[in-house]
């Protein structure tokens with residue numbers, strides 16, 4: 159349930175003077191080793207329509223993606239070789255991971271840039287793994303941004319996004335880490351409608367749900383892309399429009415993992431809940447509220463055994 163409250167007060171935008179990367183922040187050196195930290199926020203699919211399927215089996219999507227004020231944190235320091243240490247409340251879920259997306263991202267960037275892959279990386283893992291909020295994708299994206307700076311590459315976001323797509327369909331959106339309209343298999347990123355300040359609760363009944371299985375379990379045809387306004391003035395108007403849309407992966411996810419339905423019912427019963435829906439391929443579900451304070455209070459009412467978080471959005475709209 160960590161948020162970046164210590165490094166970035168909730169509801170405040172990043173200061174303009176932090177340099178070219180709004181996710182980068184100064185960090186006290188750890189153990190005498192100078193390090194910079196990058197925030198890897200949770201990705202939330204406010205709606206998700208599966209609009210088609212490519213010949214290679216990947217699905218075409220239409221989704222409005224926003225980022226929550228909770229996430230992992232990646233620290234990067236100069237080093238001759240490439241190392242990664244993982245700690246934090248969700249680290250145990252990655253104990254058996256032999257090919258962490260952070261290391262894959264580092265190697266992919268080094269290869270693409272033709273530079274040696276040298277960095278001492280430390281990942282504070284807070285987000286539940288395999289849970290529909292793109293934690294691994296956010297970590298990979300943070301690594302790309304961190305090493306772009308550490309290795310002095312100065313690549314623009316579009317060039318990083320090319321390396322990102324080879325790591326996962328969600329990684330380009332996580333490189334952007336700002337609200338966007340997602341198309342293609344995840345690599346077509348357009349502007350999002352203007353988002354109002356909203357509160358958000360995220361919860362996961364602590365069940366991992368692998369993305370390929372959920373896509374495989376999907377039945378029926380395809381949905382049309384949504385028609386969205388240019389912006390919303392308040393959370394209630396945004397929730398009302400989103401209520402007319404859906405997450406096409408929600409039904410197959412519930413079929414594979416009934417606790418998703420329990421999480422949705424619990425979110426809908428919270429005072430002030432404007433909308434509750436599953437994110438991505440699940441099992442994490444979100445609820446929207448009028449403000450961040452309402453969401454913080456509501457999250458406390460969910461079962462303690464679940465992963466739960468309440469707050470505001472990351473970036474514009476926060």
Ligand SMILES: C[C@@](CO)(OP(=O)(O)O)[C@H](O)COP(=O)(O)OP(=O)(O)OC[C@H]1O[C@@H](n2ccc(N)nc2=O)[C@H](O)[C@@H]1O
Pocket residue numbers: 203206215216217218219221289290291292293295325326327328329342343344369370373437438439440
């Ligand atoms: C469903 C989404 C929605 O944002 O979120 P998550 O549930 O992962 O958070 C993403 O599209 C997930 O992106 P990501 O997790 O990066 O997917 P990848 O690693 O590239 O693909 C994992 C598997 O998911 C399926 N897949 C993924 C993306 C896509 N557009 N079509 C697919 O069919 C494929 O079976 C693929 O082998």
Ligand SMILES: Nc1ncnc2c1ncn2[C@@H]1O[C@H](COP(=O)(O)OP(=O)(O)O)[C@@H](O)[C@H]1O
Pocket residue numbers: 252255257258259260286287288289290291292293294295296297298328367369438439440
């Ligand atoms: N740093 C990482 N964080 C999370 N998962 C990782 C990481 N590195 C590799 N993985 C692998 O990627 C898979 C998908 O993880 P994740 O991005 O959390 O899923 P989702 O996109 O559904 O939220 C995990 O099952 C895990 O095996």
